[in-house]
Amino acid sequence: MTDLSNEMRDKLDAATFRRLLSHLDSHKDVQNIDLMILADFCRNCLANWQRDAAAENGIEMTTDEARARIYGMPYGEWKEKFQKPATPEQMAAFEARRPKK
Secondary structure (H helix, E strand, C coil): CCCCCHHHHHHHHHHHHHHHHHHHHCCCCCCHHHHHHHHCCCHHHHHHHHHHHHHHCCCCCCHHHHHHHHHCCCHHHHHHHHCCCCCHHHHHHHHHHCCCC
C-alpha cells in the first residue's frame, strides 16, 4: 500500500466515519444493544468518542451535542422513534459478554 500522508489518512478516515454514520442511519432497526452484543460498542460509544476527540482538540462538545451528531437528531427523539426495549434474550447475551467480577 502506498504511504499516506497524515492529511490523506485523516481525509479517508473522515469519509469512512461519515459512511459508517450513514450506514447506521439507514439501519435504525439495528438496536444499540445488538451493536453492544456483537461489537462491544454502540452509537452512544461513538458519541462519547466524538466528544472526547473534540476535547482533545480544544473544542467544547456536550454529550448531547455529540449524540445529535451521531444519531442525526436529538438522542431523546431517536429513542422515542426508534429504540425498542431490550428483550430478555438480548439482555442475557449482553450480560454474558461482560467480564465476570
